[in-house]
Amino acid sequence: MEEVRSNNNVVYRCTYHVVWCSKYRRPVITGQVSERLKQIIREVCAERDAPVVELETMPDHVHLLVVCDPQYGIHRLVKQVKGRSSRLLRQEFPHLRRKLPTLWTNSYFVATIGGTTLEIVKRYVENQRNV
DSSP states (O other): OOOOEEOSSOEEOOEEEEEEEBGGGOOOOOHHHHHHHHHHHHHHHHHTTOOEEEEEEOSSEEEEEEEOOTTTOHHHHHHHHHHHHHHHHHHHOHHHHHHOSSSBOSOOEEEESTTSOHHHHHHHHHGGGGO
């Protein structure tokens, strides 16, 4: 069972499945870029007290399963993750600046996992590489 969390005035159990794509679905999230991206995502989520349940990168998109305080908002967390990762990755890997005008698309997919069990969604994210 998922852990119930709280802040000063809200008790919650909100786990979100978030997916976003690279601009033009270009396959640029590979090798060292992928490893650094995972590190950046985990850092941002740790700063915001948003535990990462599962994280997988594909060459052209990212799957993130994360617990987020509803008062902070998943939209803020995603904006911060995408913003910081784009800035840092494009600084550290100059080939990304040459290939793309921006690293990420403006859009993303987000769903709560309330309709299914956490284990099923975790398995789905873990097995993305096998599909």
